[in-house]
Amino acid sequence: DGGITQSPKYLFRKEGQNVTLSCEQNLNHDAMYWYRQDPGQGLRLIYYSQIVNDFQKGDIAEGYSVSREKKESFPLTVTSAQKNPTAFYLCASSIKGESSYEQYFGPGTRLTVT
Amino acid sequence: AQSVTQLGSHVSVSEGALVLLRCNYSSSVPPYLFWYVQYPNQGLQLLLKYTSAATLVKGINGFEAEFKKSETSFHLTKPSAHMSDAAEYFCAVSDRPGYSTLTFGKGTMLLVSP
Numbered sequence: 001d002g003g004i005t006q007s008p009k010y011l012f013r014k015e016g017q018n019v020t021l022s023c024e025q026n027l028n029h030d031a032m033y034w035y036r037q038d039p040g041q042g043l044r045l046i047y048y049s050q051i052v053n054d055f056q057k058g059d060i061a062e063g064y065s066v067s068r069e070k071k072e073s074f075p076l077t078v079t080s081a082q083k084n085p086t087a088f089y090l091c092a093s094s095i096k097g098e099s100s101y102e103q104y105f106g107p108g109t110r111l112t113v114t
Numbered sequence: 115a116q117s118v119t120q121l122g123s124h125v126s127v128s129e130g131a132l133v134l135l136r137c138n139y140s141s142s143v144p145p146y147l148f149w150y151v152q153y154p155n156q157g158l159q160l161l162l163k164y165t166s167a168a169t170l171v172k173g174i175n176g177f178e179a180e181f182k183k184s185e186t187s188f189h190l191t192k193p194s195a196h197m198s199d200a201a202e203y204f205c206a207v208s209d210r211p212g213y214s215t216l217t218f219g220k221g222t223m224l225l226v227s228p
Contacts, residue, residue, distance in 0.1 A: 102160050105157035
């Protein structure tokens with residue numbers, strides 16, 4: 001089955017540690033995205049990538065980093081510089097990086113930092 | 115800049131009653147509009163999208179939405195609520211030619227009582 005996988009489902013880290021969230025898609029989509037979701041805040045865009053080896057900052061990129069070395073993979077690193085990292089993180093992809101194409105979402109990773 | 119307002123963070127209906135979830139957008143150009151549904155601790159699933167083909171859009175699970183340019187609205191409706199419709203619903207807008215980033219509303223939690 002084609003889809004987007006995010007692992008792990010739940011992740012726990014100590015404050016001050018970097019952590020990398022995995023996102024893999026086998027839909028052959030060009031564009032991939034990372035969102036952060038907090039209760040009552042909707043989804044906010046962290047980073048997005050329209051092609052391999054290229055990515056752009058979203059609205060809340062500070063304290064995060066990404067890479068896009070392969071079309072299928074778009075890992076997100078939450079660094080120790082992110083002041084409030086505890087949240088639900090969602091990865092998405094779309095066929096092309098154009099407005100009319102809907103985004104498909106993975107199941108999410110819930111990160112808790114203490 | 116594009117923005118989305120969802121009126122009501124929570125909406126309660128009885129099973130069998132009409133569902134109406136409100137979405138108003140702000141956009142300087144004709145937008146693409148989307149409704150997504152999210153069940154607890156899961157990713158988002160596309161319900162329907164408007165891409166200028168027809169103003170009344172039919173989606174999955176009996177939902178539909180009507181694009182009204184004069185009112186800058188894209189409200190989501192379903193004639194008869196089912197218990198399984200209880201979830202959080204997000205409206206999103208994309209209006210940047212060549213870019214596929216979405217701006218999401220803060221979401222509306224639909225509660226369905228028997």
